[in-house]
Amino acid sequence: MHHRATPASMADPFAPTLAAVQARINAVDPAAYASTRNALDGAVSNLSPYITHGFVTLAEVMAGVRARHPLEMQHKFVYELGWRAYFRHVWQHRGEAILRSLHAGPLPDAAYAHTLPHDIRHGCTGVPVIDQAVRTLYATGMLHNHARMWLASYVVHVRKVHWRAGADWLYGHLLDGDIASNHLSWQWVAGTASHKPYLFNADNVARFAPAPWHSPGSVIDVSYEALDAIARQAPHRHAVPADGAAPAEPLVTTAPSAGSGVTAPDGAAVAGRDVWLVHPWSLGRLPDGLPADTLVIGIIVADFHAAWRWSERRWHFVETRMAELAATRWFGSAAAIGAALHGARTVRSIDEPHLAPWLSGWAECAAAPLLFPSITPRCDSFSKWWTRAARGLDASVGKLPP
Structure with missing residues (x-):
C-alpha cells in the first residue's frame, strides 16, 4: 500500500456522506436542468460520484426528485438517467468487448496512437478549452459532461490518439469513473459506438463555457466540415507548445x-x-x-x-x-x-x-434496485433501448408525474 497525505482540496464539494447525497437530490431543479444542462455553469445535479459508488440508486434519485417536482417520461433529467442505465445494458450484454472498438470509426484502429501525449496530460496544448478541462479534472476529480466530450473529441479526432488510451487516462482521475459510462462515452465520441464521430468547434465552446475556456484562433476554430475532414485524415506530427506553468498529473495508484x-x-x-x-x-x-x-x-x-x-x-x-x-x-x-x-x-x-x-x-x-427494467435482447442504439425501457418504466412506477 502507498502512503499518501490527504490533500486539503478534499474538503469537500463531494463529501462522502448520505447527507450530502440527499442535499443534492433536494437541490435538483428539473426545469433548470433541462434548459441549462449543456452549459458548464448549468444546473446539473453532480450526483454521479454517489451513483457510481452506490450511495444512491437511480430509482432512489428518481423517487427523491419526483417527491418535489412533476416529471414527464420524456423529461431531459429522466432521459439522462437513462443513458447511464443504457451503458450498463451494453456492458451487461457485451462484457469486456466494450473495451475494444465496437465497430470501425473514421480511421482504422491502427491509425491512432496508443499513448496520450505529454502536452495533453499536462494541460499545455495551447488550446484553452482542452487545457482548462485537464486542469479542472486534476483540481476537482470531475468534469462537466460537455467538457468530457470536448476533451475526448480533441484527443481522438484532432490528435489521433486511440479512444481507449484517453478513456483509461480519464477514468483514473475521475471521482465518478464508471467503466461502462466512461468507456462507452469515449466510443460514442470516437464514432466506434455511434454512426458518426462527435465533433465540436470554438463557437460551441463560446456558447457553453466561460471566457477562459474560449479558443479563438486555435485548431478547433474552424467549420464542422473542416473538423470532419480532419477526423478522417491520416495522423501528422503535432507541434507541442512550451508552457512552464503546466500542472503535474496527479498520482493514480493501485x-x-x-x-x-x-x-x-x-x-x-x-x-x-x-x-x-x-x-x-x-x-x-x-x-x-x-x-x-x-x-x-x-x-x-x-x-x-x-x-x-x-x-x-x-x-x-x-x-x-x-x-x-x-x-x-x-x-x-x-x-x-x-x-x-x-x-x-x-x-x-x-x-x-x-x-x-x-x-x-x-x-x-x-441485484441493486433498478429504475429501468432489464432489457433483452441487446439493443445497439440508445433510441431502441429507450423505447423499450421507458415503456417498462411507465408500467413499473405509474404514469409520470405522480
Whole structure:
C-alpha cells in the first residue's frame, strides 16, 4: 500500500456522506436542468460520484426528485438517467468487448496512437478549452459532461490518439469513473459506438463555457466540415507548445492509502459467521433487517485495481464512507479474499459488474434496485433501448408525474 497525505482540496464539494447525497437530490431543479444542462455553469445535479459508488440508486434519485417536482417520461433529467442505465445494458450484454472498438470509426484502429501525449496530460496544448478541462479534472476529480466530450473529441479526432488510451487516462482521475459510462462515452465520441464521430468547434465552446475556456484562433476554430475532414485524415506530427506553468498529473495508484485502516483478509475473523460484504460500489445504507450479529466487511480487490488505478481523491472518497459502514476492511487479491471467506457460515452482498469475475463466487448477491427494467435482447442504439425501457418504466412506477 502507498502512503499518501490527504490533500486539503478534499474538503469537500463531494463529501462522502448520505447527507450530502440527499442535499443534492433536494437541490435538483428539473426545469433548470433541462434548459441549462449543456452549459458548464448549468444546473446539473453532480450526483454521479454517489451513483457510481452506490450511495444512491437511480430509482432512489428518481423517487427523491419526483417527491418535489412533476416529471414527464420524456423529461431531459429522466432521459439522462437513462443513458447511464443504457451503458450498463451494453456492458451487461457485451462484457469486456466494450473495451475494444465496437465497430470501425473514421480511421482504422491502427491509425491512432496508443499513448496520450505529454502536452495533453499536462494541460499545455495551447488550446484553452482542452487545457482548462485537464486542469479542472486534476483540481476537482470531475468534469462537466460537455467538457468530457470536448476533451475526448480533441484527443481522438484532432490528435489521433486511440479512444481507449484517453478513456483509461480519464477514468483514473475521475471521482465518478464508471467503466461502462466512461468507456462507452469515449466510443460514442470516437464514432466506434455511434454512426458518426462527435465533433465540436470554438463557437460551441463560446456558447457553453466561460471566457477562459474560449479558443479563438486555435485548431478547433474552424467549420464542422473542416473538423470532419480532419477526423478522417491520416495522423501528422503535432507541434507541442512550451508552457512552464503546466500542472503535474496527479498520482493514480493501485491500493488504498497506508492510513486507511484496511488489513489483509483474515479467515479466522469470519469463521462460522454470517457476513455482509460492502464493496466500493455498494456504499449506501446497509440492508434493512440485517441481523445484529452479522459481520460487515468492506472488501477492496487488488486484482481489479491492478488494472484500474484510482486517484488519491477517489480513494479518500471510498475509504471514508466504507469505514463508516464496516469496522473490518480487507484489501487483498481475489484469491486471498475468497479463501478467507470460505469458512463463513453465509456471505451476502450486492451484485456489481466491476467485480463480476469474483463476487458471485464468494457471496449470494442481490441485484441493486433498478429504475429501468432489464432489457433483452441487446439493443445497439440508445433510441431502441429507450423505447423499450421507458415503456417498462411507465408500467413499473405509474404514469409520470405522480
